[in-house]
Amino acid sequence: MAIVEVADLRKEYGGFPAVEGSSFSIERGEVFGVVGPNGAGKTTTLKMLAGLVEPSGGSATVVGHEPGEPAMQRRLGFLPEESPLYEEMTAIEYLTFFADLYDVAADVARDRIDGTLDRLDLEHRNRRIGNMSKGMKRKVAIARALVNDPDVLIFDEPASGLDPLTTNYIIEFTRELSEDGKTIVFSAHNLFHVESICDRIAVMNDGRIVARGTIEEIREAHGGTEYHVYATADGSHGDGLGEIEVARENGRVRHVVSEMSDVETIREIVEADDGRVTDIQTKTPTLEEIFLEIASTSDSDGEAEA
Numbered sequence: 001m002a003i004v005e006v007a008d009l010r011k012e013y014g015g016f017p018a019v020e021g022s023s024f025s026i027e028r029g030e031v032f033g034v035v036g037p038n039g040a041g042k043t044t045t046l047k048m049l050a051g052l053v054e055p056s057g058g059s060a061t062v063v064g065h066e067p068g069e070p071a072m073q074r075r076l077g078f079l080p081e082e083s084p085l086y087e088e089m090t091a092i093e094y095l096t097f098f099a100d101l102y103d104v105a106a107d108v109a110r111d112r113i114d115g116t117l118d119r120l121d122l123e124h125r126n127r128r129i130g131n132m133s134k135g136m137k138r139k140v141a142i143a144r145a146l147v148n149d150p151d152v153l154i155f156d157e158p159a160s161g162l163d164p165l166t167t168n169y170i171i172e173f174t175r176e177l178s179e180d181g182k183t184i185v186f187s188a189h190n191l192f193h194v195e196s197i198c199d200r201i202a203v204m205n206d207g208r209i210v211a212r213g214t215i216e217e218i219r220e221a222h223g224g225t226e227y228h229v230y231a232t233a234d235g236s237h238g239d240g241l242g243e244i245e246v247a248r249e250n251g252r253v254r255h256v257v258s259e260m261s262d263v264e265t266i267r268e269i270v271e272a273d274d275g276r277v278t279d280i281q282t283k284t285p286t287l288e289e290i291f292l293e294i295a296s297t298s299d300s301d302g303e304a305e306a
Helices: 044-048 089-099 107-118 134-146 164-179 193-195 215-221 260-272 287-301
Strands: 002-013 017-025 030-037 057-062 076-079 152-157 181-187 200-205 208-213 226-231 243-249 252-257 278-284
Touching: 002 044, 002 278, 017 044, 017 057, 017 181, 017 200, 017 208, 030 044, 030 164, 044 181, 057 208, 076 200, 076 278, 089 193, 107 134, 134 152, 134 164, 134 215, 164 181, 164 193, 181 200, 181 226, 193 287, 200 215, 200 287, 208 215, 208 287, 215 287, 226 260, 252 260, 260 278
Parallel strands: 030 181, 030 200, 076 152, 152 181
Antiparallel strands: 002 017, 002 057, 200 208, 226 252, 226 278, 243 252
């Protein structure tokens, strides 16, 4: 059963459509990625889910409640891209303050805060937040999103501007939260992180969702797998190559096909031409390559449902 349901969600600012008719659902325990270029409508969509921005139309439910309802807020954790903190407080004071706002019992809050900060490897938790590094502050913000033990987490650019070591900590921690059963809506410009952590994604462009599905479904719909077959002959004396792409590289002939059955056809044709297959390489497009293709064609093609 879906824990997040979005139907025809829209947001306009002064007649300008920031988000147009977004629809998707997210299953319990899933990591759902929302990606797109700047201005695509990602953050607006996440803020509508979190109850921070009023939709102009459509509907959304999170854990069975509309965004902004107190019952929903108690079961949601939100990490915005920019997360101002109370810099005069220490990390422990800050997180204890928010736990109290959520009516978390003091002993439960203490154990939860210590456990989360241990998992995030945050030292100096009694240091004033204003004296912390950017990476340490980000860990405090993540801990704040977890202080109420939410069912659903919304992470908007959780590793933005951080060094590689801290970034890896946060990505691994996000993966652990998913394994713990948390449902995570995840947005990031680093598509490698999205590809490595998300079960499904929605690609947004100009306020619209232009592709949805698993990484493999989207890859299959936008390029699929290619087999690069290298041989010592091009098989031009054989029959059956059809539309197979042939190119010469470094003294070898490269045949490019999209079906494994075509690989065997090439082998037979090349051998009939007194040649042999020397190598077979599988090529799959990266999410970044797919994203660039989708973003460049979505204006005319509309949504590419995977």
